[in-house]
Amino acid sequence: MKKRLLFILIPLLLFYGLPSEAAEKEVRTWQDETIYYINIDRFNNNDFSIDQDVEANDPNKYHGGDFQGIIDRLDYIKDMGFTTISLSSIFDNEDDGYHGNWTKDFQAIEEHFGSLEKFKELVTEAHKKDMKVLVDFNANHVGPNHPWLKDAEKKDWFHPEQNTNLETSWVEGLPDLAQENPDVQNYLIDTAKYWIEETDIDGYRLENVEYVPVAFWQEFTSSLKQVKKDFYLLGDLRSENESIISKYEDAGMDVFFNYSINKELRAAFVQPDQPLSIDHSRPVAGFMDNNHMHRFTRDSIEINQHPGPRWRLALTYLYTTPGVPFVFYGSEIALDGGEEPDNLRQMDFRTDKELIEFITSIASVRQQLPSLRKGEMEVLYAKDGMTVYKREHNGEISVVAINNTTKSQSVTISSSELEDDKELRGLLNDDMVRSENGEYHIILDREEAEIYLLAEKTGLNIPFIVATAGVVVLFIGFLFLLKRKARK
Incomplete structure (x- = not known):
C-alpha cells in the first residue's frame, strides 16, 4: 500500500512542481505563421542539369534557381524561424517568364525549375520540417502570347483589350481573363483544386485580387476550402480604398497585403525620429517589400542611412504587431534593388550573418509568446x-x-x-x-x-522548492523500502 501511494504521489508532485510557464500548447493557426517569400529563379541554383537559356548577368533572363535549390536551403529558412515558404508561380511560363507572370499552361510545371516529382519532393520535405508551402496563383491574366489567344473557340475567354473598368482591364498589357464566363471560372477553380490534391500544398498567394470580380473569388475560396479545410489564401490587394478592401475581405480570403500600411512603415523606419501611427483593425500580412516594389534597403541607402538598424527596428514591429509577418527573400541580408526587375536580384548566401541572427532571435520570441501572435x-x-x-x-x-x-x-x-x-x-x-x-x-x-x-518579480519559488524537496524525500523513502524488501 505504501509503495502504491509513492508511485501515485511522485508524478503528481513532479507535475505540480513545474513552473507555471509550462502551459498547455495552443493549437497552431495561420496567425502563428511567419512567411518567407522566394522568387524561385533567383534563390538558389542546385540542379545544373536543367539549366537552359540561363543568363545570370541579365536581369530579364532566367538565372537558374530551381526546386532542388530550395530543398537544399530548407534548414537555412527554418533555422531563421520561418514556418511557411511562399513561392513565386510554379506554372509553365512563356519564354523569359522567370518571374511567373506570363502563364502559358496553368496545369504544367515550369521546366526551368524542375519536374512535378521534384516539386512534390519539395513540399514533402518542407512538411517533414513542419513548414507549410504557399504558391502564387494569378487568376487575372495569362502570358502575352498564350495559345488561347489564337483559339477561336476561346475568344470569349478574354475581355476586350481596350477597357477602362478595373476588373476587365489588361494589367500591364497582359490578356485579361473573363472570369464571369462559366468555362473560365470552372477551368481556374478546377486547376487550383488539382494542385492541392496532386501536391498537398497549403495555400495560395493570390495576385491582382482587385482586378478579378468578387463573385469569382467567393466561388473560388469556397470551392478550395472544401478540398482542404485549413487551406490558406493570402490576397495581394493593392487598393487602399476601405470599401474595396472590405468587399474582397468578405469574399473569404484569410488575410491581405495592405499597401497603405506598407507606406506608413517605410516612411516611419527609413530614418530615425519619424512618427509611427498605424491602424490594425483587420488582419494583414505585414511586409516591408515584395515582388512589386523596390527594396526597402534602397530607401535607406538613398538617404545615407545604414540599412542594418533600419531593418532591425522594422522587423521588430512586423513580428510583434497583429497579422502575419511576410519577409521577401534577401531581406535577411538587406539585399538592395530598385524597381522590377532590379528588386529580384540573385540571393547571396555568403554575406554577413548579423541581421540573420537578429531575425532568428525575434522569431524565437514570437513563437514563445502567444500574445505576440494572437493578442489584442x-x-x-x-x-x-x-x-x-x-x-x-x-x-x-x-x-x-x-x-x-x-x-x-x-x-x-x-x-x-x-x-x-x-x-x-x-x-x-x-x-x-x-x-x-x-x-x-x-x-x-x-x-x-x-x-x-x-x-x-524574480525571487525564490517557495511552492516549487517545497514540492521538489517532497519528491526527493519520497524518492529516498521509496529506495529505502526497496532495499529493505531486498534484504528480506
Whole structure:
C-alpha cells in the first residue's frame, strides 16, 4: 500500500512542481505563421542539369534557381524561424517568364525549375520540417502570347483589350481573363483544386485580387476550402480604398497585403525620429517589400542611412504587431534593388550573418509568446519615433519598446496600464524593468528595440522548492523500502 501511494504521489508532485510557464500548447493557426517569400529563379541554383537559356548577368533572363535549390536551403529558412515558404508561380511560363507572370499552361510545371516529382519532393520535405508551402496563383491574366489567344473557340475567354473598368482591364498589357464566363471560372477553380490534391500544398498567394470580380473569388475560396479545410489564401490587394478592401475581405480570403500600411512603415523606419501611427483593425500580412516594389534597403541607402538598424527596428514591429509577418527573400541580408526587375536580384548566401541572427532571435520570441501572435494590441506611448505598446492574450502580457530615434529614450508606464508589483523581463537584450512605486521606467539606447514579458518579480519559488524537496524525500523513502524488501 505504501509503495502504491509513492508511485501515485511522485508524478503528481513532479507535475505540480513545474513552473507555471509550462502551459498547455495552443493549437497552431495561420496567425502563428511567419512567411518567407522566394522568387524561385533567383534563390538558389542546385540542379545544373536543367539549366537552359540561363543568363545570370541579365536581369530579364532566367538565372537558374530551381526546386532542388530550395530543398537544399530548407534548414537555412527554418533555422531563421520561418514556418511557411511562399513561392513565386510554379506554372509553365512563356519564354523569359522567370518571374511567373506570363502563364502559358496553368496545369504544367515550369521546366526551368524542375519536374512535378521534384516539386512534390519539395513540399514533402518542407512538411517533414513542419513548414507549410504557399504558391502564387494569378487568376487575372495569362502570358502575352498564350495559345488561347489564337483559339477561336476561346475568344470569349478574354475581355476586350481596350477597357477602362478595373476588373476587365489588361494589367500591364497582359490578356485579361473573363472570369464571369462559366468555362473560365470552372477551368481556374478546377486547376487550383488539382494542385492541392496532386501536391498537398497549403495555400495560395493570390495576385491582382482587385482586378478579378468578387463573385469569382467567393466561388473560388469556397470551392478550395472544401478540398482542404485549413487551406490558406493570402490576397495581394493593392487598393487602399476601405470599401474595396472590405468587399474582397468578405469574399473569404484569410488575410491581405495592405499597401497603405506598407507606406506608413517605410516612411516611419527609413530614418530615425519619424512618427509611427498605424491602424490594425483587420488582419494583414505585414511586409516591408515584395515582388512589386523596390527594396526597402534602397530607401535607406538613398538617404545615407545604414540599412542594418533600419531593418532591425522594422522587423521588430512586423513580428510583434497583429497579422502575419511576410519577409521577401534577401531581406535577411538587406539585399538592395530598385524597381522590377532590379528588386529580384540573385540571393547571396555568403554575406554577413548579423541581421540573420537578429531575425532568428525575434522569431524565437514570437513563437514563445502567444500574445505576440494572437493578442489584442494597445499603444502605451508614441512620440517622434519612440513607441511602446502591449499585446495581451489569455492573461499573458508582452510589451514592445522601439526606439527609432537618434538618442537614448526613457518612458514611464504607470500601473494603470500594466499590473503593479511585477517586472518586465527583456527577451532580446536581457533587460529587466521592475515596478517602482507603481511605475515601470523603460530606458532604451538609440535605434534599439526590446520585447518584454510581464511576469512576477524574480525571487525564490517557495511552492516549487517545497514540492521538489517532497519528491526527493519520497524518492529516498521509496529506495529505502526497496532495499529493505531486498534484504528480506
